[in-house]
Amino acid sequence: VPVVLANAPDGAARVLTLTVTQILAPPGGAFTGPKSMTVHGDMQQLGPAGWQTIASFDVRRTTTRGGGTCGMLEVIMDAMGRDVRPWLELPSMDALLGEL
16 A cells, blocks of 8 residues: 655645554563553545544554563554554444554
8 A cells, every 4th residue: 555654744645644652662671561552543634524534443452462561562653554454445434453
């Protein structure tokens, strides 16, 4: 799925906004337990009335794998990417992805 990262939606037909809604990532890597993250995504499209949300999702992932806390979060982000990719090909409203 082609993705363009931008600071502003200028000229875009659709925009996907990601918001981290919950994160559990105390320092200390695996010694301080599992790490988890929940992200909300809204896909908006420019219409006659301005930007309108046409699709959305929530995704959650948890892991005990990875070197340190940052490595564990990388494992989570990779898994989330694999969860979101099929949704991008067929977006829907209020989708629950990953562990949800």
